Amino acid sequence: MGKRSEETRQAILLAATKLFSKKGYEAVTMREIAKEAGCSHTTIYLYFKDKISLLQQLSMPSLQHLYQQLKEISSDESIASAEKLKAMSRQYLSFCLENQNMYSVFINARSGRVDEENPSLEVNQIRNMIFKELINAVSECLEIKDSETALAYTRIYYYSLNGILTTYAYMHESVEELMERLTPTFDLMAETFILGCIEKMKKGES
Amino acid sequence: MGKRSEETRQAILLAATKLFSKKGYEAVTMREIAKEAGCSHTTIYLYFKDKISLLQQLSMPSLQHLYQQLKEISSDESIASAEKLKAMSRQYLSFCLENQNMYSVFINARSGRVDEENPSLEVNQIRNMIFKELINAVSECLEIKDSETALAYTRIYYYSLNGILTTYAYMHESVEELMERLTPTFDLMAETFILGCIEKMKKGES
Amino acid sequence: MGKRSEETRQAILLAATKLFSKKGYEAVTMREIAKEAGCSHTTIYLYFKDKISLLQQLSMPSLQHLYQQLKEISSDESIASAEKLKAMSRQYLSFCLENQNMYSVFINARSGRVDEENPSLEVNQIRNMIFKELINAVSECLEIKDSETALAYTRIYYYSLNGILTTYAYMHESVEELMERLTPTFDLMAETFILGCIEKMKKGES
Amino acid sequence: MGKRSEETRQAILLAATKLFSKKGYEAVTMREIAKEAGCSHTTIYLYFKDKISLLQQLSMPSLQHLYQQLKEISSDESIASAEKLKAMSRQYLSFCLENQNMYSVFINARSGRVDEENPSLEVNQIRNMIFKELINAVSECLEIKDSETALAYTRIYYYSLNGILTTYAYMHESVEELMERLTPTFDLMAETFILGCIEKMKKGES
DNA sequence: TATGAATGAGCATTCATTCAT
């Protein structure tokens, strides 16, 4: 429980976050992480069972933090529903840009192998909770009552968000720069989406 | 440049395409490709400098083929503009699902290393050409004259498409199954998008 | 199928045999074997799937050869039954001394883990066949008809043989030296055993 | 040399004995021993130079205890000489089964490395003393005067004992189960041996 | 053109051991 211990742990976590984000989970080696963290590679195993466990422990707090932030926006009654959806989306976007690796591994569960052998329930759970918040926001914004419809529209909105991400995420720019560049596109997307949904539902009714 | 030579080259290309698509670039070994191609793994090096080079050379024809298909749809005057956009999108989707690996490596240039060391100009070029076709289709469909506006709207449409892809691409289902599952979502997305854009532009004008 | 290939394979086999015998399976590393064989450790994997597979492939021919030798003695009608048993025993002894590692790993299946995960059926099969030959020889020699009794006596004879082995096997002497030293002990043992069995059975009958 | 100190030492010794017996020397880690002993793995190094040293120090008392037990039986004049031999043998057998690891490492000095680097004189000494007790028991039982003859017969008896052991020792059964299974075989062996020796000596005399 | 043989660099992981407190 010494101070030294926690420092090292944090150094490893920091190094891993940085490297995973930059190069992707598979491409990073334990020795690289150790070097970046300024310790021996065996030291990592003092704090984390194995490589995948390191990734998971590294991801959970971030995801939980994101979820908290979304919840907060969601429950803030002073914001109009359309603005709420936008605010949540922006939060989601900037989180994903900041945590590129987690994004690709967990949000999209890209790296097949990982989730097959390792259900990583915790991560999937929080992912579903985040998606549920999004459904709520979309339902509220579009005044949808039917849950099937809400799901369908949220899905395409969610895909659009992720589409923006995958296209920009790999770029070697700072999060700030990226957010600045992305904002107009994102705003247009959100507005178009909302208008499109309303229009589409009108037609469906008649 | 005998006949035999070209046959072997094609066999390798075919095998690599198949395996990369199925398992992803990293997960496939040169020996596997050779086995599938029915030659020795050393033979591959006669035709391709290294593994990454194989991937690149392998991608170009596919991309060119996709481009041709899109052009054909684009220049077919018998199809209504909205249907044209949808048809092109479906073509794009099924191409990406069929070539999951190229998709992730080239369309999105996801895997950092690749594009750092190797600008892969050719690939980027064709990628831009494909995007231009999409801009045309969107412009036509939404009757946009201004190229800036066209770009902005196409962008969000393109992101939405890619968003659908990244979310589904990793799933271990056949392309047919995936296309069937995706079609309703995709149709809803396309219609919502078109309606949304029209509505948005109306508002912008007034 | 080149000449080089078989040479290397044999070199590896030779090196492994030598090292396994000297230090035991677990204590020998693939790198050591490679060094002794004069090749890279990766080369070993060209010829043998993994370490355990190397051990098995290395053992089978020897065991088969031993079995053939025992069969030959067994079916030689010109030898008296007591001499036959002795001859077979001597063959078994010298085989085990020459192949110390196989002896400990397979005949006694000492290294628990190995045979749990890997039934190594082949090896167990031949081991049982060898034991069966021994039962025949003992039965013939002691004129035992009942198979239960034959088994019981063979068992204690077999244990005695192995007892001699385990006690001497580890010594760093040549097989010839060992055999010379062991022969009187072994002869005494065999004779005592035969006499003892006969006497014991007499008593049992009365 | 406080009381605490000796307690810890004993705890380590106890833990190591238990684990070595159960899993074998190589398979046990210092951390495991420490956990079982309820101390830090670094503490072990306060009391024992290294792992092998721990094994050696741990074995001596056990061997000494075995020796004492054998002496007691040996000097008990109320038991007939044949029964004495059997009783001592059974003691030896159950000791070896209970201490599989010590048995293989020290009695038979199986694991090459150990005795090369470390003559472990103490252990060999006690081993010889135990063997001498066995010679006495055999001499008495067979009424042998000549020490050469006594040695020869004891040797084959000892080998038979060890042969039984090596064949059964590796099995994953409890000592009780094993002893039960082994007793008939062992009794038959002992009786056959005694009868055989007597018979053999008769012949030798005439 | 083609390939079997061979290899160096690298991987995640484990372990006995030492250092600093």
Place this chain on the structure above:
DNA sequence: TATGAATGAATGCTCATTCAT
């Protein structure tokens, strides 16, 4: 006396790549 923190050396194994023919 005791220990948490840290590590170097090693292990089995894989892979893209090169060499010699």
